[in-house]
Amino acid sequence: MLDVTKAPVDNDQPLLLAEGLSKSFGRLHACRDVSFALYPGEVLAIVGESGSGKSTLLQLLSAQMTPNAGSVSYRMRDGVMRDLAALGEAERRFLFRTDWGFVHQDAAMGLRMGVSAGANVGERLMAVGHNHYGKIRQTAASWLERVEISTDRIDDAPKTYSGGMRQRLQIARNLVTEPRLVFMDEPTGGLDVSVQARLLDMMRTLVSELGLAAIVVTHDLAVARLLSHRVMVMQGGRVIETGLTDQVLDDPREPYTQLLVSSILPA
Amino acid sequence: MIPMIDIRNAEKTFVMHLQDGIRLPVVRGVSFHVAPGECVVLGGPSGAGKSSILKMIFGNYRCDGGAICVQHMGALLDIASAEPRQILGVRRHTIGYVSQFLRAVPRVASLDVVAEPLLAAGVARAEARERAGVLLRRLNIPDRLWKLPPSTFSGGEQQRVNIARGFISDLPILLLDEPTASLDAANRAVVVELVAEKKRAGVAMVAIVHDDEVRHLIADRLVDVTSFAANA
Numbered sequence: 300m301l302d303v304t305k306a307p308v309d310n311d312q313p314l315l316l317a318e319g320l321s322k323s324f325g326r327l328h329a330c331r332d333v334s335f336a337l338y339p340g341e342v343l344a345i346v347g348e349s350g351s352g353k354s355t356l357l358q359l360l361s362a363q364m365t366p367n368a369g370s371v372s373y374r375m376r377d378g379v380m381r382d383l384a385a386l387g388e389a390e391r392r393f394l395f396r397t398d399w400g401f402v403h404q405d406a407a408m409g410l411r412m413g414v415s416a417g418a419n420v421g422e423r424l425m426a427v428g429h430n431h432y433g434k435i436r437q438t439a440a441s442w443l444e445r446v447e448i449s450t451d452r453i454d455d456a457p458k459t460y461s462g463g464m465r466q467r468l469q470i471a472r473n474l475v476t477e478p479r480l481v482f483m484d485e486p487t488g489g490l491d492v493s494v495q496a497r498l499l500d501m502m503r504t505l506v507s508e509l510g511l512a513a514i515v516v517t518h519d520l521a522v523a524r525l526l527s528h529r530v531m532v533m534q535g536g537r538v539i540e541t542g543l544t545d546q547v548l549d550d551p552r553e554p555y556t557q558l559l560v561s562s563i564l565p566a
Numbered sequence: 567m568i569p570m571i572d573i574r575n576a577e578k579t580f581v582m583h584l585q586d587g588i589r590l591p592v593v594r595g596v597s598f599h600v601a602p603g604e605c606v607v608l609g610g611p612s613g614a615g616k617s618s619i620l621k622m623i624f625g626n627y628r629c630d631g632g633a634i635c636v637q638h639m640g641a642l643l644d645i646a647s648a649e650p651r652q653i654l655g656v657r658r659h660t661i662g663y664v665s666q667f668l669r670a671v672p673r674v675a676s677l678d679v680v681a682e683p684l685l686a687a688g689v690a691r692a693e694a695r696e697r698a699g700v701l702l703r704r705l706n707i708p709d710r711l712w713k714l715p716p717s718t719f720s721g722g723e724q725q726r727v728n729i730a731r732g733f734i735s736d737l738p739i740l741l742l743d744e745p746t747a748s749l750d751a752a753n754r755a756v757v758v759e760l761v762a763e764k765k766r767a768g769v770a771m772v773a774i775v776h777d778d779e780v781r782h783l784i785a786d787r788l789v790d791v792t793s794f795a796a797n798a
Contacts, residue, residue, distance in 0.1 A: 554583035
């Protein structure tokens with residue numbers, strides 16, 4: 300277990316760079332001219348209502364969708380900035396298997412529901428060349444503990460897990476290869492409030508302990524406040540406001556951001 | 567002596583788009599400076615903009631004009647025009663903030679809530695926890711509560727956790743927003759002592775304090791915020 304909290308490093312080189320990203324589906328502009336830089340260890344929240352383009356943007360950033368215009372570049376482990384569109388299939392697979400994580404809202408999309416929890420975590424390790432069964436199982440068990448899943452359940456398939464446990468297992472599966480960047484799409488969506496709190500607290504700790512960079516799409520401003528350093532507000536496919544998370548939420552400037560912030564129901 | 571904080575003509579206006587774009591000018595022409603080891607107390611009635619000024623220095627509220635320069639890692643940085651990443655760096659290495667209320671994170675033990683700023687600054691966990699315990703003890707939070715999240719505490723206890731969290735780090739600037747509001751006399755005295763220790767360590771402080779006695783004990787200088795009233 301790591302005993303050092305790695306705060307966002309004062310690192311001047313961006314990890315990911317989006318330039319002029321646009322995507323349209325027929326006449327619908329899902330994403331218009333989005334540019335930003337993400338630095339190592341930084342957590343960026345993309346907020347907005349359904350249909351604002353935030354999920355499309357996440358697909359573009361994670362090379363799962365090709366933009367109509369613009370580009371995404373990523374700093375590979377060797378320090379070289381590469382245009383994602385120019386990567387070969389093998390390089391892209393390498394990113395997905397090791398250097399990136401992707402946490403889906405629906406855990407069933409990020410897990411293999413029929414195989415054991417241990418195998419779900421171990422599979423990512425095998426994909427990067429680990430082949431010692433005992434070690435893989437040991438690592439998987441220690442990750443289950445880290446995400447607060449009892450190791451008694453290591454041989455059970457996630458289809459027997461509760462929603463909150465599935466989501467925690469999905470996180471363990473993603474983090475086991477020590478990625479540098481994790482994409483999260485509504486990671487707490489559809490969970491009970493008490494389950495959400497536990498998950499958020501766990502993600503917050505893991506992200507800071509591992510010094511991860513993350514891009515989190517959420518419509519829940521409380522999630523953005525708890526997890527992110529910076530926030531981008533999207534409306535109609537455009538980024539309409541951006542800044543430090545507490546600054547944007549406590550001192551929103553744009554009419555739409557003020558509406559979002561003022562629409563939160565007090566607890 | 568070079569000031570730690572140098573504010574020149576800072577101003578802030580809220581524009582409320584949901585209320586027909588009403589403009590609420592808060593402050594204008596805010597100008598003052600704070601030297602190392604000095605505690606400047608902001609004076610003026612409620613609503614004069616004292617908390618807004620603290621939030622502008624911390625980068626929590628955006629500044630619409632002027633400059634808020636702080637000494638950050640050996641150089642001068644203008645918070646009013648700094649990038650979000652730079653402000654995050656300032657909060658890690660330069661400016662601490664003790665807010666009126668603790669924004670409690672669910673499930674995190676009080677000891678870890680207090681130790682967190684040290685961890686973020688790179689101090690090892692064991693040492694950070696030990697220093698957190700020392701401060702909590704000084705502020706009369708008994709050991710048996712340390713493992714509990716502060717959300718289960720009384721208002722006064724939460725505020726003491728918040729104070730411990732604010733005072734634990736060795737940052738050169740500290741902003742204090744009503745640090746003694748809901749404390750009893752014994753704990754108010756501890757806060758006065760803590761402020762005195764920070765002064766001796768050369769920390770520059772800006773404080774809002776309504777308690778006359780505490781203000782008298784900690785203030786080196788008063789800055790009257792009513793002179794910055796934006797609609798005067």
